[in-house]
Structures are given as C-alpha cells and as structure tokens.
Amino acid sequence: MTELDTFLDAWTDDPKGVKKAFLRLKSVLEGLGEATVTFVPRPPASYSLRAEPPRGRPVITMVDVATFDGEKFLSVCFYADTITDPEERGDLIPEGLLSKDGYCFDLDSDDDDAVSYVEARIFEAAAAFSLTEDGPCTEVDDDD
Structure with a gap:
C-alpha cells in the first residue's frame, strides 16, 4: 500500500465531499500527457x-x-503566468508557489461548478506547459 493509499483509507470523515473533489x-x-503525479x-x-512536467x-x-x-x-495552486x-475566484499569492507568484483556489466541498472551474485551470496550466492528454510538445520557459 502506498502512502497515498494509506492517507486516502484514513480519510473517512468527509461530510462536504472534499475527498470526492480530491x-x-x-x-x-x-x-495529463507526460506529467508525473507524486504524493x-x-x-x-x-x-x-x-x-x-517532464521538463x-x-x-x-x-x-x-x-x-x-x-x-x-x-x-489548488498554479504559477500565475x-x-x-x-471569474476572480482565486487568490494571487506573491512568491507563493515555489518562490514564484502563484494563484491558489480553495475548495471546501465537491461543488461541481467550483471543481469544474479548477479543472479548467488545470487544463489551462497544462497547455502552458504544452501538455495535453496526448503528451507534451514544448516547455514553459522559466525566465522570470
């Protein structure tokens, strides 16, 4: 059993559906294409x-x-660029994502509209890295 499996198994109290959103x-x-998901x-x-991302x-x-x-x-946080x-649902956090400006979106339930909005941001960020469901094409420059 992985650490993630152990964490998920222990997450039994979920009255608002946060685990479902997770x-x-x-x-x-x-x-997402060639992205690696780590816990x-x-x-x-x-x-x-x-x-x-792969690079x-x-x-x-x-x-x-x-x-x-x-x-x-x-x-859920992303690089601001x-x-x-x-819809201005996120919070701009200066140097808040690995010392870079980031946007964070808080979800306290499995509300479909809110989770769908964040999903759209995930696909937008993946596109910035040129990742799709089929894999990457190029990479995001890190010349901030």
Missing part, C-alpha cells in the same frame, strides 16, 4: 499531489489537502 482532481492530473505528505500541515519548472499544479478548524479543504482567473 479524487476527481487526482484523476484529471493523472490524465508529498507533510503531516500535520498538508498532504499534496503534485503534477510535475521546465518543477510543477504544473499542486493540490494540497489542508485542515482548518478541523475541516479539510483543498488549496500559466493560468487566467476570469
């Missing part, structure tokens, strides 16, 4: 899924499971 985003990440546990602070920057996106006041939520936020 699994949905995990599936999207696993479908990075940092208990008790957070547990992260990272979609890593260029270290990550396409990070999906963190965090806890606030006993409730789990997801914080790889996505747009047309």
Whole structure:
C-alpha cells in the first residue's frame, strides 16, 4: 500500500465531499500527457499531489489537502503566468508557489461548478506547459 493509499483509507470523515473533489482532481492530473503525479505528505500541515512536467519548472499544479478548524479543504495552486482567473475566484499569492507568484483556489466541498472551474485551470496550466492528454510538445520557459 502506498502512502497515498494509506492517507486516502484514513480519510473517512468527509461530510462536504472534499475527498470526492480530491479524487476527481487526482484523476484529471493523472490524465495529463507526460506529467508525473507524486504524493508529498507533510503531516500535520498538508498532504499534496503534485503534477510535475517532464521538463521546465518543477510543477504544473499542486493540490494540497489542508485542515482548518478541523475541516479539510483543498488549496489548488498554479504559477500565475500559466493560468487566467476570469471569474476572480482565486487568490494571487506573491512568491507563493515555489518562490514564484502563484494563484491558489480553495475548495471546501465537491461543488461541481467550483471543481469544474479548477479543472479548467488545470487544463489551462497544462497547455502552458504544452501538455495535453496526448503528451507534451514544448516547455514553459522559466525566465522570470
């Protein structure tokens, strides 16, 4: 059993469907071309899924499971220059993603509209890395 499997098996209390949203985003990440999805546990602070491109920057996106006041939520973060936020649902975090400007979107349930919005950002970020469901074409420049 992997660390991720152990984490998921222990996640039994999920009244708002955050685990369901996590699994949905995990599936999207696993479908991205040549991206590698890794699980990075940092208990008790957070547990992260990272979609890593085959070259260029270290990550396409990070999906963190965090806890606030006993409730789990997801914080999904992207490099600011790889996505747009047309509905202004995210928070710009200066130097917040591996010392680069990032956008983070918090999900506290499996609300379809909110999860779909974040999924669209995942596909947008993947396209910035030239990743599709079929694989990469080129890479994002890291000349910030």
